[in-house]
Amino acid sequence: MMSPFFAKLNSAGEMPEDDRALLEALLGDVRSFAPRRDVIREGDRPDHVHLMLEGWSCRYKILNEGTRQITAFLVPGDFCDTHITLFDEMDHSIGTLSDCRIAFIARDKMAEIIERPHIARALWWASLVDEAVLRAWIVNLGRRDAFERIGHLICEMHARLRNVGLAPEGAFELPLTQEELGDALGLTPIHISRMLKRLRDEKLLTFKNQRIVIADVARLRELVGFDPNYLHLKQHKGSAAKAEGEGA
Amino acid sequence: MMSPFFAKLNSAGEMPEDDRALLEALLGDVRSFAPRRDVIREGDRPDHVHLMLEGWSCRYKILNEGTRQITAFLVPGDFCDTHITLFDEMDHSIGTLSDCRIAFIARDKMAEIIERPHIARALWWASLVDEAVLRAWIVNLGRRDAFERIGHLICEMHARLRNVGLAPEGAFELPLTQEELGDALGLTPIHISRMLKRLRDEKLLTFKNQRIVIADVARLRELVGFDPNYLHLKQHKGSAAKAEGEGA
DNA sequence: CGGAAGATTGAGAGTTCTCAATGCCTGTGG
DNA sequence: CCACAGGCATTGAGAACTCTCAATCTTCCG
Numbered sequence: 009m010m011s012p013f014f015a016k017l018n019s020a021g022e023m024p025e026d027d028r029a030l031l032e033a034l035l036g037d038v039r040s041f042a043p044r045r046d047v048i049r050e051g052d053r054p055d056h057v058h059l060m061l062e063g064w065s066c067r068y069k070i071l072n073e074g075t076r077q078i079t080a081f082l083v084p085g086d087f088c089d090t091h092i093t094l095f096d097e098m099d100h101s102i103g104t105l106s107d108c109r110i111a112f113i114a115r116d117k118m119a120e121i122i123e124r125p126h127i128a129r130a131l132w133w134a135s136l137v138d139e140a141v142l143r144a145w146i147v148n149l150g151r152r153d154a155f156e157r158i159g160h161l162i163c164e165m166h167a168r169l170r171n172v173g174l175a176p177e178g179a180f181e182l183p184l185t186q187e188e189l190g191d192a193l194g195l196t197p198i199h200i201s202r203m204l205k206r207l208r209d210e211k212l213l214t215f216k217n218q219r220i221v222i223a224d225v226a227r228l229r230e231l232v233g234f235d236p237n238y239l240h241l242k243q244h245k246g247s248a249a250k251a252e253g254e255g256a
Numbered sequence: 257m258m259s260p261f262f263a264k265l266n267s268a269g270e271m272p273e274d275d276r277a278l279l280e281a282l283l284g285d286v287r288s289f290a291p292r293r294d295v296i297r298e299g300d301r302p303d304h305v306h307l308m309l310e311g312w313s314c315r316y317k318i319l320n321e322g323t324r325q326i327t328a329f330l331v332p333g334d335f336c337d338t339h340i341t342l343f344d345e346m347d348h349s350i351g352t353l354s355d356c357r358i359a360f361i362a363r364d365k366m367a368e369i370i371e372r373p374h375i376a377r378a379l380w381w382a383s384l385v386d387e388a389v390l391r392a393w394i395v396n397l398g399r400r401d402a403f404e405r406i407g408h409l410i411c412e413m414h415a416r417l418r419n420v421g422l423a424p425e426g427a428f429e430l431p432l433t434q435e436e437l438g439d440a441l442g443l444t445p446i447h448i449s450r451m452l453k454r455l456r457d458e459k460l461l462t463f464k465n466q467r468i469v470i471a472d473v474a475r476l477r478e479l480v481g482f483d484p485n486y487l488h489l490k491q492h493k494g495s496a497a498k499a500e501g502e503g504a
Numbered sequence: 505c506g507g508a509a510g511a512t513t514g515a516g517a518g519t520t521c522t523c524a525a526t527g528c529c530t531g532t533g534g
Numbered sequence: 535c536c537a538c539a540g541g542c543a544t545t546g547a548g549a550a551c552t553c554t555c556a557a558t559c560t561t562c563c564g
Contacts, residue, residue, distance in 0.1 A: 069391070069395050071400075071481055075399050077395040079394045094380060094384060096490070097485075099388050099485050099486040099488070100388075100391060129342070132342060133342055135387075136343065139383075139386070139390065142387065142391065143315065143317070143328075143347075143390065146325060146390065146393050149398050150325045151319055153551075153552095185509090186510075186511065194397060195553090196552075197511085198512085198513090198552090199551090199552060199553075201510095201512060202513085202552095204511095205512080237345075237347050238348075240343055401519075402520070433543090434542075434543065443521090444520075444522080445543085446544085447521075449543060449544060450544085450545085
């Protein structure tokens with residue numbers, strides 16, 4: 009299987025062989041993290057770029073009253089901060105959710121590699137998609153009720169994981185507690201629990217042992233208004249990005 | 257006064273004179289729009305990049321039930337879609353809110369100019385800030401109640417406009433109806449009205465004739481938990497970006 | 505077996521929404 | 535100059551959704 013890393017980068021177009029070799033060379037410094045560890049904290053001045061290889065992490069922000077809002081989930085193939093090195097300091101934190109393997113890429117190595125047009129283009133692409141995901145997240149929080157909100161998030165993660173080969177059929181690992189889901193969706197864990205029950209009762213999906221199984225992807229998408237267009241997943245011959253628009 | 261356009265680009269560092277000339281040359285094709293017109297629609301394949309010169313516009317998405325969510329406000333100095341030309345089609349629309357003047361920049365001209373390191377850096381910077389603003393928007397929707405939510409948005413727009421020289425003291429033009437505010441904040445216009453009344457009653461600000469006057473910037477920021485760090489506004493000698501962290 | 509973390513369920517409270525009526529302001533036409 | 539229509543803002547009242555607090559249950563692990 010193609011690694012999630014390349015599967016994602018290929019979304020912008022197939023990568024030449026020599027560029028792939030260059031990218032592969034970036035993966036020298038790989039570190040492991042236990043769940044619930046911070047990779048970078050708000051206020052840090054990072055000198056590495058981070059690339060998710062295994063596991064889930066998230067961007068988050070803590071408000072003064074101590075509540076937390078997760079603003080993004082990062083899964084294998086996602087860069088944590090492609091370019092954040094431009095800024096003086098992080099304006100949010102990144103923390104692991106499950107066991108993770110994360111590549112640390114030195115800032116100057118990154119600067120080097122970005123000279124290659126195909127690679128620059130792929131990184132631009134990835135950053136554009138990240139932005140589109142943020143917008144979709146805003147729409148989700150602003151205009152959908154709790155039930156649709158959870159369903160939509162699950163549809164999105166399913167589509168994204170499928171795109172990198174980590175969600176065959178309508179099933180995938182979701183290593184999150186209900187509290188973490190709540191922090192992402194702006195809901196209390198209690199309400200998350202009730203809505204998951206409703207999703208179960210309506211035979212839309214199950215969530216047990218950190219594993220989501222969607223009964224009928226098309227029906228769920230329809231019900232919660234999920235349209236994957238914003239993920240800009242395109243087919244490219246020979247790439248792993250065959251998972252697409254229509255259901256599982 | 258320095259134009260908002262340059263004021264914003266200078267945030268990433270002072271721009272050399274010859275690059276400024278190049279940028280100025282981009283401003284050849286400037287078009288005017290009445291309020292409530294679409295500049296680009298979801299599904300379009302744009303062949304121009306758009307740069308706001310005057311007025312307010314917004315990114316938005318329409319849900320199937322017809323509700324709208326605004327995901328960003330665009331004010332003078334903001335690029336609408338620096339790089340969107342990579343994608344096949346827009347996943348959201350951009351529409352004007354007030355009378356606007358918008359520069360249309362041909363795609364190949366943009367590609368040319370992006371070769372210049374200082375310019376590329378400034379554009380990266382701008383796009384990073386846009387992303388940070390999206391994250392702050394998510395935090396706002398997910399974790400603040402209606403009252404704080406409005407206050408936070410007003411603090412943000414005040415800081416951003418001040419950064420480009422459009423908000424001396426604690427006052428600025430906000431050419432939005434309460435319905436549009438609601439579409440941005442995930443609230444009904446009725447509730448917006450009630451919360452604005454409360455902001456008025458508590459002597460925090462007034463909003464009359466499309467004009468916000470903040471009574472005490474520091475107090476409002478404190479009350480709604482606004483920290484401008486995510487806007488990454490930095491002082492650069494000789495730039496217009498002197499509006500900074502602390503109040504008006 | 506005991507303890508801890510997470511999930512579930514119930515009940516009441518609070519926030520925001522919906523529906524409906526009224527008021528205000530502006531531009532137009534008589 | 536006045537009357538009127540239309541768009542927007544304001545206010546009230548009841549409904550709906552989500553939250554808070556509290557108790558119970560399950561699972562996992564030492």
